[in-house]
Amino acid sequence: MPRMASLALARWVLLAAMAARLAGADDPYRYFTWIVTYGPINPLGAIQQGILINGQFPGPRIDCVTNDNLIVNVVNNLDEPFLITWNGIKQRKNSWQDGVAGTNCPIPPGANYTYKFQAKDQIGTFTYFPSVALHRAAGGFGALNVYQRPAIPVPYPPPAGDFTLLVGDWYLAGHDQLRQTLDSGAPLPFPDALLINGMPSATLVGDQGRTYLLRVSNVGMKTSINFRVQGHSLKLAEVEGTHPVQNVYDSLDVHVGQSVAFLVTLDQPPMDYAMVASTRFNPADISPLTAVGTLHYSSATSMAPDPLPAGPPEQESEWSMNQARSFRWNLTASAARPNPQGSFHYGTIQTSRTLVLASSAAVVAGQRRYAVNGVSFVVPDTPLKLLDNYNIANVIEWDSVPERPDGGAPRPGTPVVRLNLHEFVEVVFQNTENEMQSWHLDGYDFWVVGYGDNGQWTENERLNYNLVDAQARHTVQVYPNGWSAILVSLDNQGMWNLRSANWDRQYLGQQLYLRVWTAEQSFSNEYSIPTNAILCGRAAGLPH
Ligand SMILES: *[C@@H]1O[C@H](CO)[C@@H](O)[C@H](O)[C@H]1NC(C)=O
Numbered sequence: 001m002p003r004m005a006s007l008a009l010a011r012w013v014l015l016a017a018m019a020a021r022l023a024g025a026d027d028p029y030r031y032f033t034w035i036v037t038y039g040p041i042n043p044l045g046a047i048q049q050g051i052l053i054n055g056q057f058p059g060p061r062i063d064c065v066t067n068d069n070l071i072v073n074v075v076n077n078l079d080e081p082f083l084i085t086w087n088g089i090k091q092r093k094n095s096w097q098d099g100v101a102g103t104n105c106p107i108p109p110g111a112n113y114t115y116k117f118q119a120k121d122q123i124g125t126f127t128y129f130p131s132v133a134l135h136r137a138a139g140g141f142g143a144l145n146v147y148q149r150p151a152i153p154v155p156y157p158p159p160a161g162d163f164t165l166l167v168g169d170w171y172l173a174g175h176d177q178l179r180q181t182l183d184s185g186a187p188l189p190f191p192d193a194l195l196i197n198g199m200p201s202a203t204l205v206g207d208q209g210r211t212y213l214l215r216v217s218n219v220g221m222k223t224s225i226n227f228r229v230q231g232h233s234l235k236l237a238e239v240e241g242t243h244p245v246q247n248v249y250d251s252l253d254v255h256v257g258q259s260v261a262f263l264v265t266l267d268q269p270p271m272d273y274a275m276v277a278s279t280r281f282n283p284a285d286i287s288p289l290t291a292v293g294t295l296h297y298s299s300a301t302s303m304a305p306d307p308l309p310a311g312p313p314e315q316e317s318e319w320s321m322n323q324a325r326s327f328r329w330n331l332t333a334s335a336a337r338p339n340p341q342g343s344f345h346y347g348t349i350q351t352s353r354t355l356v357l358a359s360s361a362a363v364v365a366g367q368r369r370y371a372v373n374g375v376s377f378v379v380p381d382t383p384l385k386l387l388d389n390y391n392i393a394n395v396i397e398w399d400s401v402p403e404r405p406d407g408g409a410p411r412p413g414t415p416v417v418r419l420n421l422h423e424f425v426e427v428v429f430q431n432t433e434n435e436m437q438s439w440h441l442d443g444y445d446f447w448v449v450g451y452g453d454n455g456q457w458t459e460n461e462r463l464n465y466n467l468v469d470a471q472a473r474h475t476v477q478v479y480p481n482g483w484s485a486i487l488v489s490l491d492n493q494g495m496w497n498l499r500s501a502n503w504d505r506q507y508l509g510q511q512l513y514l515r516v517w518t519a520e521q522s523f524s525n526e527y528s529i530p531t532n533a534i535l536c537g538r539a540a541g542l543p544h
């Protein structure tokens, strides 16, 4: 073949391959129909009203493979608008499917919406949960595990099995009652229990001598947990879709909205061992809640005699912070990366700006709420993504959150921070209260370069940042009266929710949105509005 023709052919093949990739056409489709209803559950022995998906509490687990197309038709048979978000799924170029109040109209009672998305270039342990109206307190959450494609190795030998554990605090009160509590200006009470997969206990069965992968996600409302297995060590294997250095731990802290996966080798005499989750950073006068499960060796005939494994020291940030700092990104591991375009030397990239976001309890318009740099987020009548798409003016307050706390009087608002596609940004979360918090960013992983418990962050803290192998993740804890610093590469265009993962705080305004954008309009940057998008509020009746 003449050289020119072969070049032209090569270019054509490349373009065709790119077009197919864009559409995800060569990746398999998985279809789900989820019927959302109220239904009786009794995790604590008393009947309560739960939110069920296809009759299940927790909801069905999705097991899929990297880049699968997930088509999930959610039918809302509740008497209230409902929405699901996919925690940690990056929705590349596709904030249309993120399922939060700023991107999607809630599904009205009796209606349905079909989410269509890919877990693009991601491998790991994720969750989904209801994102509006405190529904999450009643259920509707579940696990979403993304497995590697056969050709892509993960940096550990295939485990003999894997177990998915959704751990979370739980209230006997229903979500409507908890909502009334928050709306009336009272704080949520201390939770009534800790649940594992919707029960006070769980049993895992394995064979002596084999190694299993345990995936633990904190799906609770507001409480950090610690997880441990009697007589066994936990070898960290995955943190929210990235592969860390495989350190070995006696126990692991998992904060609200976070996930970890670790390997446990059944290398002890064949017995039943206690598997304990307990609440962390409890109020000083309240003893921790625990959920005790069992790791059962298939050949076991007796219980391990030792006392239950003790948790780490209470009320101390130090222990937990040291553990967090020991989480390191494995620079040589293959498989999915936080940034497939490849900024592995993230520590050498110049940041384009710094946001210092201080959260605080505040009285706003006579009501007890939470604010970020003085602005308490009020959910608008129309999702921000639709307002932006249709250029509907006078609702979004562009850039109205100060980039650093300025001491202004707390006020309600609907702020969106405008950022340019491909900016590289430093964000500092400043905790001004004596309560453990976590923050989550949709659409991204970020590098957690520093933690502190020393009050106010200052620029001097940068000297101690980990600029080499910091852990990448989507949700970061912020210690009481401390701070956490992240670096994020804004390579995913869209409207993205930056929020407290503590659900009472999120509900009362501790959130905002980032709009990552470029003037160059292209499907290779962002998909256009889905033809089935529900249009509500000021966007009702507009053409798709
Ligand atoms: C609702 O479900 C039907 C199928 O039962 C589907 O054709 C339709 O597209 C869904 N609606 C939305 C808004 O996704």
Ligand SMILES: *[C@@H]1O[C@H](CO)[C@@H](O)[C@H](O)[C@H]1NC(C)=O
Pocket (backbone or CB within 6 Å): 154, 155, 156, 244, 245, 246, 247, 330, 331, 332, 333, 334
């Ligand atoms: C990092 O990943 C590589 C490649 O899979 C693996 O061989 C190595 O053991 C890992 N390193 C650590 C310290 O976990």
